[in-house]
Amino acid sequence: MSAGMRAVRIREFGNLATAGVVDGDAPVPGAGEVVIDVEAVPVNFVDLVTMRGAYQFRPALPYTPGKGPAGYVSAVGPGIEHLKVGDRVLGMAEYGGYAEKCVVRGDQAYLLPEDLGFVDAAAMSLSFDTAWMGLVERGRLAPGESVLVLGASGAVGGAAVQLAKALGAGTVLAGISDPSRFQQVANFGADDYVLQSGPNLRDTLRDRVMELTDGRGVDVVIDAIGGDAFDGAVRAVAWRGRLVIVGFAAGRIPTLKMNYPMLKNIEVSGLQISDYRKRAPELMRECFDSIFGLYSKGLLTPPRSETFALDDWRRAVEALASKSTRARLVLTP
Ligand SMILES: NC(=O)c1ccc[n+]([C@@H]2O[C@H](COP(=O)([O-])OP(=O)(O)OC[C@H]3O[C@@H](n4cnc5c(N)ncnc54)[C@H](OP(=O)(O)O)[C@@H]3O)[C@@H](O)[C@H]2O)c1
Incomplete structure (x- = not known):
């Protein structure tokens, strides 16, 4: 595990000119948390609305956007028994996914089937x-x-x-x-x-x-x-x-x-899906287990996606804002 990490940092709502990719310390998982080394994270419309300061929940500034990071577990906090370092997971976080590493609650990290790639998993998240x-x-x-x-x-x-x-x-x-x-x-x-x-x-x-x-x-x-x-x-x-x-x-x-x-x-x-993550994590796990099981049976096709490097996050956000593509936009930090 590297000592640091790079992450998109939003400093002001409604002004992406002051935002950028910054170097920081690698996160340390607290009790019940895991760190994901992010391989893929979707750029969602709700991220854009939040960056504009127009979403019903506003994060404290500065913050890193990004729900649905998929990647390898690189650290587990106290109390985590169902996941270990190296597991392939999709994590559902409110924020933090536009980064090389992201902390998520262990009960909101879902094991991926071997046949589901990180980009496809990220593209399926939230929808x-x-x-x-x-x-x-x-x-x-x-x-x-x-x-x-x-x-x-x-x-x-x-x-x-x-x-x-x-x-x-x-x-x-x-x-x-x-x-x-x-x-x-x-x-x-x-x-x-x-x-x-x-x-x-x-x-x-x-x-x-x-x-x-x-x-x-x-x-x-x-x-x-x-x-x-x-x-x-x-x-x-x-x-x-x-x-x-x-x-x-x-x-x-x-x-x-x-x-x-x-x-x-x-x-x-x-x-309102985020409430289910917070209030009914067991049901949410059942949901992802069902989705991944149906995928492995060949019954679901992930949406078409376009990928962007972390440094190109702004281009991905602009593509979403301008509706220039119907593909899912995914960063690959
Ligand atoms: N409640 C939750 O927890 C939750 C979670 C995720 C998303 N959402 C919300 O669900 C909605 C859909 O999300 P999405 O990710 O599926 O969006 P999306 O991929 O952009 O799809 C939007 C859909 O709405 C249709 N549409 C757009 N403008 C329309 C209009 N004026 N009249 C009729 N149809 C119109 C589009 O159809 P055409 O292209 O054929 O016009 C398209 O099928 C969004 O409002 C999003 O915020 C809610």
């Missing part, structure tokens, strides 16, 4: 766990049930389509903004598509789902976009169905008239 928790925990998806995923061409939505099929769902419908995206979501396993943008989605989205489900509606909705699509989706839920709100990529946070849940005996719930 596959969010999708799994939405489908399984919040949505209580049962085998054979039908699923609608809004935002299916995105990271969370694409993971939700794949996971729904891998977990034994029946019909899986993908919400997309343009029919030209159907091939992409069909490759993930979607059976058909529903348009999630355009006029009067409240009616058109509902009518399309009803048409594709013989008037029954869908048992589970994973909604990563909100806005007008939510208004249509909530009317397209089957009797005793579950709609899980995951994000508002369409821009508007929708409101719900509570007569829908009452009259149709449906549930509308929400998911």
Whole structure:
């Protein structure tokens, strides 16, 4: 283990001109913690929002961004028994991943299967766990049930389509903004598509789902976009169905008239994945064990990713901000 390490340091919110890569001391794990020598870490949209100072949680300055570092365990703190130096893991941290070394809680470091590379593991983090928790925990998806995923061409939505099929769902419908995206979501396993943008989605989205489900509606909705699509989706839920709100990529946070849940005996719930890491680490481990197990069975395909050296972190962040690519952006410190 080297004595020092390099890490991206953000000094001011909303001003990346003062940020840079700095040399520092290698972290020492405290009780219940491990240090990961980072091989790959994703650049997530939430990192960008946090750097701008616009996220609901603000870290103390200066800080190092980066959730989902994947790499080798290089040190274990007191009380860690399930991991040892040299293990290949994905760690889920709030911050700290844009670095050569990152400390994570031992109960938030998940052993990787041998056949899953670090870049792919990093690229799957935050989207596959969010999708799994939405489908399984919040949505209580049962085998054979039908699923609608809004935002299916995105990271969370694409993971939700794949996971729904891998977990034994029946019909899986993908919400997309343009029919030209159907091939992409069909490759993930979607059976058909529903348009999630355009006029009067409240009616058109509902009518399309009803048409594709013989008037029954869908048992589970994973909604990563909100806005007008939510208004249509909530009317397209089957009797005793579950709609899980995951994000508002369409821009508007929708409101719900509570007569829908009452009259149709449906549930509308929400998911905030970081709370599960903090409050239900055992469930989170079950989530990653399930995802990695399905991957090893060949049932999941990691998203396409583009890699950047740590020194090129700014270029990766700019690519994310400008939406110049649909690939997952991954730093390889
Ligand atoms: N709750 C949590 O714990 C959690 C965890 C992870 C992510 N999220 C949130 O989930 C959302 C999706 O994340 P992601 O990583 O999947 O994002 P992403 O990869 O950028 O995908 C965004 C999706 O939204 C669609 N979209 C964007 N603007 C739209 C509009 N105006 N109308 C209709 N559809 C639109 C896109 O479809 P087209 O390209 O076809 O337009 C795309 O499928 C984000 O809001 C993110 O913050 C929440």
